[in-house]
Amino acid sequence: AQSVTQLGSHVSVSEGALVLLRCNYSSSVPPYLFWYVQYPNQGLQLLLKYTTGATLVKGINGFEAEFKKSETSFHLTKPSAHMSDAAEYFCAVSSRDDKIIFGKGTRLHILP
Amino acid sequence: DVKVTQSSRYLVKRTGEKVFLECVQDMDHENMFWYRQDPGLGLRLIYFSYDVKMKEKGDIPEGYSVSREKKERFSLILESASTNQTSMYLCASAPKGGIYEQYFGPGTRLTVT
Numbered sequence: 001a002q003s004v005t006q007l008g009s010h011v012s013v014s015e016g017a018l019v020l021l022r023c024n025y026s027s028s029v030p031p032y033l034f035w036y037v038q039y040p041n042q043g044l045q046l047l048l049k050y051t052t053g054a055t056l057v058k059g060i061n062g063f064e065a066e067f068k069k070s071e072t073s074f075h076l077t078k079p080s081a082h083m084s085d086a087a088e089y090f091c092a093v094s095s096r097d098d099k100i101i102f103g104k105g106t107r108l109h110i111l112p
Numbered sequence: 113d114v115k116v117t118q119s120s121r122y123l124v125k126r127t128g129e130k131v132f133l134e135c136v137q138d139m140d141h142e143n144m145f146w147y148r149q150d151p152g153l154g155l156r157l158i159y160f161s162y163d164v165k166m167k168e169k170g171d172i173p174e175g176y177s178v179s180r181e182k183k184e185r186f187s188l189i190l191e192s193a194s195t196n197q198t199s200m201y202l203c204a205s206a207p208k209g210g211i212y213e214q215y216f217g218p219g220t221r222l223t224v225t
Binding site: 098 | 160
């Protein structure tokens with residue numbers, strides 16, 4: 001069975017600083033991995049996804065994530081935080097029955 | 113662009129009322145999903161459907177039912193609303209295959225008083 005753990009329900013970074021949101025997964029088969037973002041009062045939208053191939057995946061708004069099989073991790077990073085990045089971020093893994101298992105989310109706060 | 117729309121952004125209902133939440137997608141996706149989102153709990157799957165008239169229970173189906181009479185429409189029904197069903201409800205759709213991401217609607221914030 002698949003599962004996802006996001007470390008830290010709240011993360012605060014200063015504007016211009018590195019953003020690092022941590023995600024570890026458990027999967028009995030090669031995983032498909034996703035990061036979604038949710039802005040206030042909106043649905044979720046896809047930031048990036050890993051299916052196969054290159055382990056460093058680039059997404060929208062300058063975010064990227066690296067699939068590390070040995071560490072079962074898929075951490076999300078952005079070199080320089082912007083105020084508009086304040087949102088909730090969800091890591092997710094796809095099961096083989098077309099369902100997606102979501103982590104509990106990390107709320108990112110940007111300090112001026 | 114994929115569009116997933118939900119019938120209401122905000123809804124207030126009384127305890128015991130029957131509540132219908134509607135979701136429509138315009139991309140001919142086979143799969144559709146209903147989640148509820150609560151602080152600290154993330155997204156929990158209520159029901160999903162992989163084809164017309166097909167449905168499967170998710171992790172928290174108690175107190176809910178669903179209907180999918182047409183491919184583009186997936187309805188969530190609360191037979192007798194209770195205060196513990198106050199939540200944000202999110203609908204999503206996806207093509208068949210698991211490799212594909214889900215596309216989400218804007219959500220319905222339901223308050224049961």
